[in-house]
Amino acid sequence: MKRLGVWLLLVGLLLSGCGQTPTTGPALYARHCGACHGGDLAGNVGPALGAGSEAAAESDASYRAAVREGVGDMPATARLSDEQLDKIIAYLREAQG
Numbered sequence: 001m002k003r004l005g006v007w008l009l010l011v012g013l014l015l016s017g018c019g020q021t022p023t024t025g026p027a028l029y030a031r032h033c034g035a036c037h038g039g040d041l042a043g044n045v046g047p048a049l050g051a052g053s054e055a056a057a058e059s060d061a062s063y064r065a066a067v068r069e070g071v072g073d074m075p076a077t078a079r080l081s082d083e084q085l086d087k088i089i090a091y092l093r094e095a096q097g
């Protein structure tokens with residue numbers, strides 16, 4: 001019986017860890033924004049989003065508009081739910097200080 005419990009625990013861990021979409025702000029950012037804005041928020045093809053950047057001075061509303069509608073060379077990211085986008089913005093605000 002004890003063994004069965006251990007196996008169920010392992011299977012549960014595997015199921016919960018595999019193929020899941022990221023749920024935290026940093027993980028969502030890395031998946032959806034990091035390639036263009038830099039893993040360290042310092043920018044790449046897209047502008048820097050970290051502390052002291054021009055983007056740091058912009059409102060949450062303009063962040064949402066950029067992600068939902070796209071801006072310039074930035075394509076819209078329609079796959080994100082409002083909740084996921086809120087988490088990304090919260091992560092960016094925290095990083096911006």
Ligand code: HEC
Nearest residue numbers: 032033036045046047055062063066067071072073074077
């Ligand atoms: C394919 C590359 C790409 C991806 C992916 C991308 N961006 Fe951008 N982003 C850009 C570029 C390029 C700009 C500059 C657009 C311009 O002003 O011409 C930009 C601009 C911005 C701006 C400034 C908007 C403004 O009004 O000037 C914000 C904020 C932003 N991105 C946030 C995000 C967030 C959050 C994500 C992830 C959900 C994301 N971006 C994903 C390329 C990207």
